[in-house]
Amino acid sequence: MTLLISVAFVIVNELVPEMARPVPHLVLDGVLALSFLVLAVRYASLWIGAVMLLQGVQFSLHAYFFVTKLVPGRTYAIVNNLVTWGTLLGILLGTLAVLRATRAARSAPALPR
Template structure:
């Protein structure tokens, strides 16, 4: 019997969290939450492909580019829609971009500190998206009650 390591459990849990939160936002969120969820899913899948397909040096550039893509996508959504959750997600994304830039510029290999900050940051972005989707769902439920 193979016992999964803690890293494998955390990795699987983060993927479940990504798909769960983004799925909920796509299902119950408003337009900005749906667009944000689609962006997060796209960049998460792109990040998985980067991990599988690129070597160490190219991997850092790939992650930096993917985080830049997500930041630009959030900026587009923020210009189009004004949502409080986007402000928090953009701040977390700035930390994420800075993390990748720090490791890239100093040519540091990924270490436990990188993993911890990266995972906490991902949890923050997903928390902001979930809060936005919950708020959008609450507003949608309140509209029919107001009309009656």
């Protein structure tokens, strides 16, 4: 989902005039945050919950700049990039943890009945 939303951001940035981009950006951030919410509720996973919260921060950042009509500058770029990298790192670490737990469960001997 993250990859699809990233591609959608690139498409929006290429096809939509700069003044009209905030609304599609908000929609895309909202869709990604909601997809993480669905996954967090479905799997009751702390790492997906953390990623969902980071995506909520991303949505809030875009909403704040949209509502206040501020021009994004250096602070916006830093926060935007840190949250994006935090989200990607959370997905990577969570995926590695799940893979490790799955391997450990497969290699564990079966308990006698």
